[in-house]
Amino acid sequence: EAGVAQSPRYKIIEKRQSVAFWCNPISGHATLYWYQQILGQGPKLLIQFQNNGVVDDSQLPKDRFSAERLKGVDSTLKIQPAKLEDSAVYLCASSLGGTSADEQYFGPGTRLTVT
């Protein structure tokens, strides 16, 4: 079974530029999560999708971050414009269901460096 795929793996941009990350979840998984992991910290949930609807985006900085999951499969996370403090690893995860009990499967992440 293929795991969660993410691209690119690494990205370096200058502040005020825009960037987009892509995630392809495990086939059949209804729920998709985007996390931000700053160096030395645990992952922080940015947004959770159930199929193509948003379940929670309370921790997403909506003035610069946006995410979509068209057709309930792939998802993209965009930052526009980027700030220095956005330097982090962006992790995508998926789960079969959307309950608190569901095991999440994580992708390898995209390491973003903003200079």
Next chain:
Amino acid sequence: AQKVTQAQTEISVVEKEDVTLDCVYETRDTTYYLFWYKQPPSGELVFLIRRNSFDEQNEISGRYSWNFQKSTSSFNFTITASQVVDSAVYFCALRGTGGSYIPTFGRGTSLIVHP
């Protein structure tokens, strides 16, 4: 609000030593789930275990064991006879079922096992 505390930032042991990683949590939910994940240098978080708040039985899986104590709000993880391959960052996570269903991760404990 939910909180997960992993007070040990880094633990260094020699191979074959036993090691315990501590996790203390706070939640107002009566039903909740606790998780442990392993993050090797490759970056991908790997699910290790899930525990629900009504199941305080300890669990053993090979060299891994978990001790859940509701009275002290702790969910500790022990690796017996550690191996170099156990070197990774380990995260404890909490997910409630009421208003606190957003996953909350601790800051992680970096385990270094020396040969």
